[in-house]
Amino acid sequence: MIYTVTLNPALDYFMNYEELALGEVNRTGKTQISAGGKGIMESRMLSLVGAKSKALGFLGGFSGQYIKDFLNENQIDSDFTEIEDLTRINVKLKSQENETSLDAAGPKLQESEINHFLEKFDHLKEDDIVVFAGTIPKSLGEDFYERLIAKVQKQKATFVMDVDGQKLLDSLPAHPLLIKPNREELEAIFETSFKNNEQIIPYGQKLLEMGAQNVIVSMAGDGALLFTNEKVYFAQGIKGELKNSIGAGDSTVAGFLAEYSQSKDPLLAFRQAIACGTSKAFSDDMPSRAFLEEIYKKVNISEVK
Template sequence: MIYTVTLNPSVDYIVEVEDLVLGGLNRMKRDMKLPGGKGINVSRVLNQLEVANTATGFLGGFTGGYIEEWLRKEAISSDFVHIADDTRINIKLKAGEETEINGAGPEIAESETELLLHRLDALLPGDIVILSGSTPPSLGGDFYSRLIALCKQKGAEFVIDTTGQALKEALAQGPLLVKPNHHELAELFGVTISTREEIITYGRKLLEGGAKHVLVSMAGEGALFISEQGVYHAGAPAGQVKNSVGAGDSMIAGFVGTLSLTGDVLEAFRAGVASGSATAFSDDLADRQKIEELRPHIVISQL
């Protein structure tokens, strides 16, 4: 079983205006409300790929209810801890460029934290736990370490999709996959990266640090897959980019879901790039039809 953990989910309120006038009255051209949070995104795309999974984490208030009802309508299995505080709202303001205003996240009590740890106590050897996104400030900086320790104790694999110190600390525990984009990779090592060769150099450092597989997304330049068996590049397919939100999460879903079904890392890479691209070409996350349309167009070459 694959489990996705979203510690700080959101309702993403996407607002589009023609011309933003600061300090004046602006009228919406279009708006959407979508369930947000990186693990939730992964679960939604796994569901499109017909890969069994369970979404968990923390949800609270009317916003948490909105997310839970959306997942129910999409027939996604979920087992969230219900908290007293409200799940946050993130605003994505599109006016030419996109401006994001993200909420900090709810206060989570220690008793609520223990409930989530109890949920994951049912993990079995061979399960995969995908840990994605930010943590609410109330959880402290070491909560991912606690979850990883539980995964290791139960013999489950884990995927970590976060940045900074939390990612550095997770590497030594042998994550199944890490997936920085090229900007996050540079930030992680405190360097400037301007060439593909430099991306490969620092991607390999993630392998040396303990990761089993490394995916580095490079926007229009496609993606790199780095593992002990080699370095591979997949070009980005042609299409009109409509949406950057969730493309990386979709890539993780395509990779992990296909790897769990087939054991073939290159087919998993192909599915990851197809899924990420399908989301980039959509208003919301990728659907199965769009992923399958793109999959044959993903050309992989060994470097």
């Protein structure tokens, strides 16, 4: 079983504008409400490609109930811990030129709620994969991911780290199955900048040396690199109309896990990852299965070294 963990889920409110001007009244032509949070997005993509998953995290209030109902309606299994506080609401603004995300802070969690959530990890099995995704509410403390990783390791299960910055680095000694920094996140981690793909390669390999089992570095329309202990692969960017980049990275992780959990082949998993991430970026919300398969046929991967 694949478990996705979203500690700080959100109700995402999308608003689309022809033009967006700060300090003025802007009237939207199109709005959409969706269940948000990196792990939730990963569960949605896993469901689309036919992989079973269970979404974990904290939900509370009317916004939390909306997310729970949304997942139920889409036949996505979940086991969220109910909380007294309200699940946050994020506003996503999109104009012809820019995408802007206004993200709220996370809820305040009670100790009893946290303990109830932690108990769920006592039932993991060796073949389970747990995906830790996104930010942490302040009330959980900065070391909460480390606590969760320790519980996963105690059960001899596997974990994936879909976070950025120091929390990503802190997880590497525990050997995550996969990490997926984008180019900008990689530059921030190593305090450098890249002018071409060749300059990225030593840093992707450095993340392997630091403990990651597989590394995907995404570069938006310029493609992506996969680093394994044996090889480095490059997936060319696929041309198409960018409609909604939010969730594309999460979908990339989900695509990788959907295939890897079955075949244990990182190259096949990389192909599925690129198809899922790209088709998501080219769709207003989730892609259709037919469109995903169309994009899959266009994935072009070559060995770099």
